[in-house]
Amino acid sequence: MSGSTTYQSPHTAVSNPPVTPVAAGFGEADLVRRSATSDLPPPQRQLTPVAKLIDVSKCIGCKACQSACIEWNDTHPDIGENHGIYDNPRDLTENMFTLMRFTEWVNPETDNLEWLIRKDGCMHCSDPGCLKACPAPGAIVQYTNGIVDFVHENCIGCGYCVKGCPFNIPRISKADHRSYKCTLCSDRVAVGQGPACAKACPTQAIVFGTKEDMKRHAEGRIADLKSRGYANAGLYDPPGVGGTHVMYVLHHNDRPSLYAGLPDNPRISPIVQTWKGVTKYVGLAAMGFLAAGSLIHGVFARPNRVTQEDDVHGEDLVEGKPVPPPKPETYGPGSGEHR
């Protein structure tokens, strides 16, 4: 099923997927991290790191990425309401792994309106806060190519991943009480394809390939933007989380937070970072409720309740994050320059 030695990380999303059965090109043997797991055997090979590059300056906010994501992942987002803005669904949900967030900003230097549109979703951090915060063994995994994936069968729905994420991305399903987010289309990447959103993107504002190629591609885009007067154009690949496997080209890379509250300098909570140090204590606590939770899952399909003690401890775990995740209701600094 996995670990084919001939597998190579895809270099593009511009490709028609096969209909002949192809085994997944990577799997468990390629894990570099596994949540709440201390005895993960080291991977025998290093896959070429992949990345999705989102060029905000080429994005037309058409939501093809959202549409393609829904169709590929067979999700069923609710048909909501209009809230006076274009963002729909209103926020990321367990059925909507990616979302265009629209910000109207008047550039004080030019007095021109700029409509900053950012595709939000999992950044696939090299140093993933969600995984580090996760107490359920194997619920969150990271492959050597950089993909951070959720293994829903192992998820207990505690929500620590949400709190551990510097970008406020995962969402817990009210239906099955498990956590969901973008998988970087791991099923497609595993057969040499790119993510569905990158394939669909009409202007190819979303491109996909090896992280190295994507950085090189970004350089060209940044040079073009600088030639058009965006002196601060740059690549968003934040070092605070070890870099990411979803990167942005921003026209105003000096102020990422202009783009619907994209963290200027995201970092994982220091407490989550020192997870290893408290592994014993937390690990046991997590295991305890994990077993109970799994049973409840299997039998009643109801939400997992951690004990109050565990919950408080969990809050402690992720307190003191340097950058609070943008809250969906009020994202953006609210200076009146944003919507």
Next chain:
Amino acid sequence: MTNSWTDIKNADLVVVMGGNAAEAHPCGFKWVTEAKAHRGAKLIVVDPRYTRTASVSDYYAPIRQGSDIAFLNGLINYCITNDKVQWEYTKAYTNAAFIVKEGFGYQDGLFTGYDEEKRDYDRSTWDYEIGEDGFAKVDPTLQHPRCVWNLLKQHVSVYTPEMVSNICGTPKDKFLRVAEMIAETSAPNKVMTSMYALGWTQHSHGAQNIRAMAMLQLILGNIGLRGGGMNALRGHSNIQGLTDLGLMSHLLTGYLNMPSEAEPDYDTYMKSRQFKPLRPGQTSYWQNYSKFMVSFQKAMWGEVAAAENDWCYDYLSKLDVPAYDILRMFELMNQGRVNGYICQGFNPLMAVPDRAKVTSSLSKLKFLITMDPLETETARFWENHGEFNNVDTRSIQTEVIQLPTVCFAEDEGSLTNSGRWLQWFWPAATPPGEARPDTAIMAEILLRMRELYKKEGGAFPDPVLNLSWDYHNPREPEPEELAREINGRALVDLKDPADPSKVLVPAGKQVVNFSQLRDDGSTMCGCWIYSGNFNEAGNNMARRDNRDPSGLGTHAGWTFAWPLNRRTLYNGASADTQGRPWDPSRKLLEWDGTKWVSDDVPDIGVNAKPGEVQPFIMNQEGVSRLFARGLMRDGPFPAHLEPFESPVQNVFNRRMRGNPVGRIFESDVGRFGNADEFPFFATSYRLTEHFHYWTKHNRVNAALQPEFFVEISEELAALRGVTAGSWVRVWSKRGSVKARAVVTKRIRPLQCDGKTVHIVGVPIHWGFMGAARKGHSVNTLTMPVGEANIETPAVKAFLVNLEPTTAPGVQS
């Protein structure tokens, strides 16, 4: 489109005005982003709203909807005054040098010949002076005071930057910046493309909007070149095809015209269609009209169509009005003069202006037949949906028959895109339930009516009984059979006129293309411009060679483009009068001393000498027209006209309302509002998340944009006490809707003629059927006005009022 989607990557400057390509045509817009990324092209957007196209533009300028002619004439004026004209092109390839008849003039917003009673012009002075040799007189030095160039110069001189700003509300500095950027493309090696859509067509002066840009493109030398042209984006997947095939009241196939009552016989009909060249040596390709007409008549009525009966000319209806277009039909319906209506994949209750009138009209029908893959509001116009469709069901006596059809996924055939590519596709799924193809339904209706006529007799059954219908299975013609019929074939051996011993096409074989058609009854062809689509080489629409050796986006081996697989129209103008390409790096055509060489199909005789035979071969002049003669009902030059409902008066004639020859029906005169009662200026448009009234049936698109809304500026919101996301009521003289309010910086009030104009944006897309939330519809508000030349409903500019309200179904 004169060019193709892939060709847009060759542009140096893209102007999106009268359209919103990024939202309505995202994958076509890709080629704009390609031009930007790989050519360093710039994108200009001129629109009342800062759209998603504007969000990736290099420069955005606001404009009041409906004032585009003033803006464009201002650009022409700017180019002329600043000597930013591609002179060699303008002199050689336009009618700038042609001399116009004495007596032609323009004053107080009107051209000579206006008759207020008839609301029409006498167009006799709008023409050239014709010399004794039968050719139009010209002055190549452009000195003659009545040459087209000097008349144009004078006509646009009033559109100064100040005047443009005053009419359009565009700040003067923004207009001038746009003008500077556009004027740069007058250099022979700089090319601009124009991308437009219904933002230009849906005005009472829609055709003149487009003409104004076409004229600008001509004096800049941007027509016929790679990366240039006039590119109508077109709304639906095969609306280009349906127009090409003449599924309109006033058309036959391939832009042949339906005859009028003034043309009771074939000879009279053909007399006005001789199309003799107006300059020596010019092509005037429409001289071949009779070959296409007779071949079409043979396709319709086969052996019955003979020389003795003028190829069944009598079978064709003769129009007593310019067209029984959709607005006229609803007017007649509302008068009780229409009994039956067939809606094939068309939802007029949503798509046609003035919904109250449409509902009233449909209620007067005896029968309504709908053919559609989906539920439509039209098929259920009689069903009460509370305030979303508040009708008295019992009183509606219309019998409705709803027929389920296949959709594209279950169908086979070709679609013509806006770049004129006919692309074949294959069926992928089994239709649901008992859904059937439209071809089968049309065949069944014909065959069953035929049976009744054979049995019972009745009104003039001959054209019905004799209609050529010799398909393998007459109850369900196959797509390939129909495609072959469109291409045409020889009915007898076609002999070479130069050598009668040589047979060019044996009887029964497909013609290669329309060049082999004849007017003696020896050929048949359903639609001449499509001929070549399916010849003896096979189904050319199914070709899938996607290579592009030039790297310039020609893709000549991909499917089939009409005419003759030509990808860029007027491409003869891509070379100078010596036959050298204006820009060698974007070479399209080149004269090698004896013939034209190209990776495209030359749009000029392959041996026609440059400088002698001019490239606008469809025109009698051989050149393009800056002066349209009498071919447009509302003037040979575009002149600024206000919409019928406007917050400001026409500054050139304050008495004049709308287009003086725009089409309004007597009964609609009372349905216009004025700015005192309706102070805000609304416009309608699509959103990228939806397609027309279809995708509200799709759970995915419904989730992406779930609910009807209107967009207003922060200033208007403050004026009316509206907050984002709250409910507002918007009403016009025709009706009232409730919508969510999107309050945005992307719409700003404009200053026009001393007034502050607040704009209200109203997207289409919602109704009372489907997966999205039930909503009111924009056409409750719009006016049933027809464009002066082609009767397109003018729904892009109308007056409304607006106030806060409560949610639908909740008492305020």
Next chain:
Amino acid sequence: MNMELSRRGLLKVAGAGVAGTSLGAMGFSEAEAAVAAHVRPLKLANLNETRSICTYCSVACGIIAYSKGDRRKGERAELIHIEGDVDHPTNLGTLCPKGAALKDFVKSESRLQYPMIRKPGSDRFERVSWDFALDRIARLMKDDRDANFVAKNKAGLPVNRWTTTGMLAASATTNETAWATFKVAKALGIVGFDNQARV
């Protein structure tokens, strides 16, 4: 491989995974405990591909329709997925938010399946057979045509107009359907004939 095994489907059969993690909590090695497949199997395996063109706007993007069952072999074919065709020169595999969701247009809950008739004054549609519907249409149309056909104008010239029944033609049908529709409508003398070109 079961083509209908969607992510939702996977979740429903996740019992094994749950058991595994519980075992893990009891002291087994975490790595040993994880038995769930990490990467979802590609859902397109063994489907049929059909080249098609998007039905929405006139960019006319190339698409690949993935179906279970092959219509060319006369089998029942169910659409499973639609994706852009990278071989197509215009869209190069990309699709817009409408095109990317074409499958849910084809499989919309409001697709019509049977001919229906609404009688005058009625508040409902009733299902009828095709034969009934088509005979009824032919009758209604012929009666109206016979009663209102204008063969000659006041001057006695043949004009052959049928103005009392009109037709709007579909903007997304094929050229071939359009040609068949054109022939029937024009032969009947329907002058109130229009399409969606202007609205």
